[in-house]
Amino acid sequence: MQEEGDFRWWRQRFERQARYFHAFRIDHILGFFRIWEVPRTQRSGLLGHFHPALPYSLEEWQEKLALPFPIELLTAPLVHEDELTARLGDSFDDLLDSGYLHSTALAGLYQLTYGEQADYETEAAQRALGADVAAVLAELCTETALIADPYKAGHYHPRIALERSRLFARLPEELQERWRAVSDDYYYVRHNELFRTTALLRLGALTSHTRLLLCAEDLGMIPASVPAVLDELQVLSLELERMPKAFTPTGWARPDSFPARSVATTSTHDMPSLRGWWHGLSASEQERYYRQELLLTEEVPDEEALYRRIIEAHLASPSAAVLLPLADWMSLDSRLWLTTPAEEQINRPEDPASLLGLSLPPQPKRPAGSSPRMAHPHQASHHPIPTTISL
Numbered sequence: 001m002q003e004e005g006d007f008r009w010w011r012q013r014f015e016r017q018a019r020y021f022h023a024f025r026i027d028h029i030l031g032f033f034r035i036w037e038v039p040r041t042q043r044s045g046l047l048g049h050f051h052p053a054l055p056y057s058l059e060e061w062q063e064k065l066a067l068p069f070p071i072e073l074l075t076a077p078l079v080h081e082d083e084l085t086a087r088l089g090d091s092f093d094d095l096l097d098s099g100y101l102h103s104t105a106l107a108g109l110y111q112l113t114y115g116e117q118a119d120y121e122t123e124a125a126q127r128a129l130g131a132d133v134a135a136v137l138a139e140l141c142t143e144t145a146l147i148a149d150p151y152k153a154g155h156y157h158p159r160i161a162l163e164r165s166r167l168f169a170r171l172p173e174e175l176q177e178r179w180r181a182v183s184d185d186y187y188y189v190r191h192n193e194l195f196r197t198t199a200l201l202r203l204g205a206l207t208s209h210t211r212l213l214l215c216a217e218d219l220g221m222i223p224a225s226v227p228a229v230l231d232e233l234q235v236l237s238l239e240l241e242r243m244p245k246a247f248t249p250t251g252w253a254r255p256d257s258f259p260a261r262s263v264a265t266t267s268t269h270d271m272p273s274l275r276g277w278w279h280g281l282s283a284s285e286q287e288r289y290y291r292q293e294l295l296l297t298e299e300v301p302d303e304e305a306l307y308r309r310i311i312e313a314h315l316a317s318p319s320a321a322v323l324l325p326l327a328d329w330m331s332l333d334s335r336l337w338l339t340t341p342a343e344e345q346i347n348r349p350e351d352p353a354s355l356l357g358l359s360l361p362p363q364p365k366r367p368a369g370s371s372p373r374m375a376h377p378h379q380a381s382h383h384p385i386p387t388t389i390s391l
Contacts, residue, residue: 007205014210022213023321029216029235032202033195033223039150041116046142046160052198054190055155061146064182065175073104074145075156077112080170084110087136091129098128100137109170117141143167145179158183188224196225200232207233215263215321219243230261237262239319241293241310242277250292255317264319266310266328269356273327273344274307275337307331327358 017024026032038048049055056064062071084092084101095101101110119125120138129137143165146156162168162183168176207214215236218226222245230237239245239262244253258264266274281289290296294309301309311332314322327344330336338360348354 007202007209010206011209014206014212018210018212023215024210024212025215025217026235027217029203029218029230030220030222030226033199033226033229034191039116041118042141043117043138044142047117047144047147048160049147049149049157050191051151052194053149053157054194055149055152055157057155058146061156065178067175069106071146073106073109073111075148076115077141077143078104078106078109078145078167079112079140079143080166081108081110083140083166087140088133091133095129095133095137100129112137112140115141115144158186160187187221192223192225195223196229199225199229203229203233203235207235217268218245219268234261236320238268239264239317240268241266241314250288252289252293254293255313255319258317258319260318260320262319264314264317264322266314266324269325269347270349271345273325273341274310274331275327275341276344278303278306279341304332304334 014024034050034052036045036048037051038045042048058071058075061074065071067074081092084095088095092101096103096110100113102113104111114120114125114137117138120129120134120141125134142159145159145162145167147159149155149157158179159165163176163180168179171179213236214233215238216230217238218230219238219240227237227245229235237245237259239253239255239258241252241255244251248254255264267277271277272280278286290300300306307328311324311328314324325346327346330338343359346358347356
């Protein structure tokens with residue numbers, strides 16, 4: 001719809017923002033390349049797919065996987081009898097009799113008659129199955145290998161992360177290897193040109209209408225075409241030490257290797273703060289960070305000095321800008337550690353009730369005429385109603 005209107009909403013937004021700012025951050029910029037679309041009838045993101053995309057027909061899937069059984073069996077939830085009896089107990093036979101389950105040509109494998117999770121939320125399903133059984137069947141809907149494309153009949157996407165499913169563990173080893181090869185190509189190679197042209201059309205229409213410096217949040221499952229598109233359109237990338245965009249020997253990205261056309265940061269609103277990240281590492285991972293990332297050979301710094309060293313490395317990076325969350329700036333002085341590390345995370349994307357905000361305990365009131373002084377965290381008031389910085 002944005003394309004049909006020549007991206008009028010975006011262009012007007014840029015025009016308005018340009019009155020006040022010189023730079024503009026686009027969160028989740030990967031949405032300009034593709035979006036992850038989940039059907040209204042499903043509840044799990046595992047049952048979604050990319051759009052735009054290039055799904056395969058069933059004939060193509062049959063050829064690529066060389067299945068010894070009909071490919072149609074992979075288009076609906078497929079669950080082993082052992083899993084069903086373990087989860088459903090005596091209800092297993094009742095489900096067969098009622099038609100919610102049916103046997104297949106594969107020994108021990110049964111198929112759910114209804115593969116959409118919303119089907120188990122209806123009053124009829126709740127009454128026929130009971131809430132507990134309906135919830136189990138809804139969860140088992142994710143045991144589907146091929147996801148139907150809503151735009152092109154008879155074409156299917158590979159279910160993302162099928163390798164971690166119960167169904168995948170039941171497949172023959174040779175079939176598992178073929179699936180991995182096809183799935184990896186599908187998610188990381190097949191769509192590169194489609195995503196590139198899509199992003200150039202969408203982002204290009206915006207960059208040509210503004211003088212704002214655009215900064216991207218390009219984290220996550222990044223298509224290979226993203227860096228070239230951002231470079232061509234002169235959009236700054238976002239660089240984090242803990243989220244390298246290419247393979248590194250340590251699993252971390254060294255700040256001195258960040259590209260010049262980028263914004264460096266130590267964390268974002270959707271992840272633990274610097275302190276939260278550090279406290280989330282095991283002792284062995286902390287030791288590995290000291291030796292492999294900081295290249296320390298002698299005594300390690302105390303925690304406060306560690307954060308100072310990390311932030312100094314980001315400030316010295318080649319990045320055009322360094323923007324750090326408030327909580328990470330506060331890590332430089334232990335007197336500002338007013339909450340637990342976990343409480344510094346301002347948003348938890350997995351929690352729909354999470355609110356963007358940094359909560360800090362209120363400080364004791366200063367006596368009249370006294371000079372300002374930051375209270376030590378152990379001296380801070382623990383009033384049940386926190387002070388919140390909304391973001």
